[in-house]
Amino acid sequence: MLTREYCITMARYNAWQNRGLRKLLQTMPAKELNADRGLFFGSIFATVNHLLWADTMWMSRFQGQPQPDVSLKDAVHFQPTIAAWAGERFRTDGHILLWAEKVREVQLVSNLTWYSGLKGAEISRNMGGCVAHFFNHQTHHRGQIHAALTGMGLKPEPTDMFLMPDQGPWL
Template sequence: MISPDYVLTMARYNAWQNRQLRGALERMTDAALRQDRGVFFRSIFETVNHLLWADQIWMARLDGGKAPKGGVPESPRFQPTLAAWSAERFRTDGRILHWAEALKPDDLKGALKWHSGVLKADVSKPKGLCVAHMFNHQTHHRGQVHGMVTAAKETAPVSDLAFMPDSGPWL
């Protein structure tokens, strides 16, 4: 389904997007970040918090490391401030990159098993599908944030994968 090269490209893309996003968010006021904008997680800040929390949940499942506390309902309040979010985002992106750099093709085969707090049930899905979902989930919520940042009349990050620096020979 997917390869270690794909995973590494997407991990690099995730880190690049979050570096740009961090800069955009730092230019905004706290009130603008927390303003209810009518999206599922209400605000820019709550959406990026949920995304950070979700990345840590998926990484705990994939690398066996530490998982964040709480569930989806608590995820919008995962970090209390932009500075705390920024530091944790940087660490998490490093964790994803480190994991992706060490992947072998066999690491993406077989089933990933976990207990879903959302479903309140044990789940088993193909590992490759779960990894693809993690990156898709990131892109989905960053797209929401991009729209909210643009609507707030701020400059949103360049999001095209084809324009990622050092994106490789596939261009």
């Protein structure tokens, strides 16, 4: 069973990793950000846009709030520039942490029901499983981005959780 502390730790990890990406990506030329790197969504910029869109979508489900105005098909264009992405990424990471600090464990064992545009149907799943997927999805795509940046000869910050500042009691 997931706990509130797990959610807080993963939200902090997410924000820490995204801070490092924001610092690095904002220094890169648009041509490099938009080059097809063989990632699932092609370019680094398309991938970070997809990830921000997905985080926004999942948070709307977790909190019963409006979904992003952009469809999954257009998620790779969620933000028009790296500067707009960086600002929205910062805000979203703060929002995720605030949610994690307030989530109750009873919510994590209940069911979450939403309409999935991808499946074209209503879906109902355990909230804890959805939250685990949410954090795993972030790590998965950031791993692709990290590999692409490393392949370009850049040095992104480490991804090991035990190196995270103020790790909390779980480590």
